[in-house]
Amino acid sequence: MAIVRPSEQAVAALELEQPIMVDSDADSNAKAILEIETWCREHQLVRVRENWLRTVREGGQTFRRGVGFRPRGDIGEQYQELIDIIEARVADMPETSNSVELKRG
Amino acid sequence: MASPVFGAHAIVLDASVAGAFIFKEPDRPGAKPVCDSIARGDLAAFVPELFWAELQNICLRKRDEKGLSQAAIEAAYTDAQRLPVVSQTLALTRYRADAWDLMRQVSGVGSYDFYYLALAIDLGIEVWTFDRRLRDAWSGSGSTMAGRVKVVGDDVVI
Numbered sequence: 407m408a409i410v411r412p413s414e415q416a417v418a419a420l421e422l423e424q425p426i427m428v429d430s431d432a433d434s435n436a437k438a439i440l441e442i443e444t445w446c447r448e449h450q451l452v453r454v455r456e457n458w459l460r461t462v463r464e465g466g467q468t469f470r471r472g473v474g475f476r477p478r479g480d481i482g483e484q485y486q487e488l489i490d491i492i493e494a495r496v497a498d499m500p501e502t503s504n505s506v507e508l509k510r511g
Numbered sequence: 512m513a514s515p516v517f518g519a520h521a522i523v524l525d526a527s528v529a530g531a532f533i534f535k536e537p538d539r540p541g542a543k544p545v546c547d548s549i550a551r552g553d554l555a556a557f558v559p560e561l562f563w564a565e566l567q568n569i570c571l572r573k574r575d576e577k578g579l580s581q582a583a584i585e586a587a588y589t590d591a592q593r594l595p596v597v598s599q600t601l602a603l604t605r606y607r608a609d610a611w612d613l614m615r616q617v618s619g620v621g622s623y624d625f626y627y628l629a630l631a632i633d634l635g636i637e638v639w640t641f642d643r644r645l646r647d648a649w650s651g652s653g654s655t656m657a658g659r660v661k662v663v664g665d666d667v668v669i
Contacts, residue, residue, distance in 0.1 A: 473521075475519075477595075491590060502534055505528075
């Protein structure tokens with residue numbers, strides 16, 4: 407049992423930070439999760455946590471599909487700086503609400 | 512971020528949550544804890560590229576309809592770009608058929624929202640939003656789509 411997709415060539419061509427589908431032909435969900443988890447680590451990716459992987463049928467075979475991505479990571483102290491900037495900015499700004507409506511074009 | 516043993520908790524982040532965060536909307540206190548988790552790397556946030564167009568629209572309409580200054584919206588937009596979200600490029604192309612298939616099933620929801628949903632389905636994760644209409648669009652239909660959309664503050668609290 408192994409990871410059948412993506413190919414190493416496809417991984418090399420990956421754009422940073424894009425999610426990537428990872429297919430395993432393992433015969434159980436648990437085995438596929440372990441395989442995909444391991445494969446992601448080997449490629450400096452993080453697996454999206456799914457406890458029950460989707461199954462995909464192609465060419466008469468069944469594969470289990472996980473998702474990996476390259477995380478942007480903890481922005482640490484920069485985040486507190488961002489919060490401080492937002493607090494200072496909104497202090498001088500009239501209160502506004504309703505981004506739900508405003509996002510629509 | 513250290514690679515977690517059992518994978519990362521990931522969501523698709525709606526622009527309404529980011530907008531509420533950068534403008535500190537008083538009726539949306541749930542936005543900050545979500546963004547805190549994203550900034551800490553505890554929560555991975557994916558967005559389709561049109562997230563940025565929607566966020567720009569929020570900024571422009573805050574200026575044109577809510578009276579914010581150009582400088583204020585410029586600053587807010589700059590701040591939004593510091594959030595470590597993962598953008599799915601080419602989402603419009605990739606999910607065009609899936610989004611259309613979803614949007615044909617319900618009414619009262621903006622077409623862009625279905626791209627968020629299509630991305631979430633593809634990645635096997637949830638959309639987190641403040642948009643109750645998106646969550647409620649499938650109510651009564653028995654569809655699993657409603658469970659895929661969580662309203663921050665109603666369905667998820669951090």
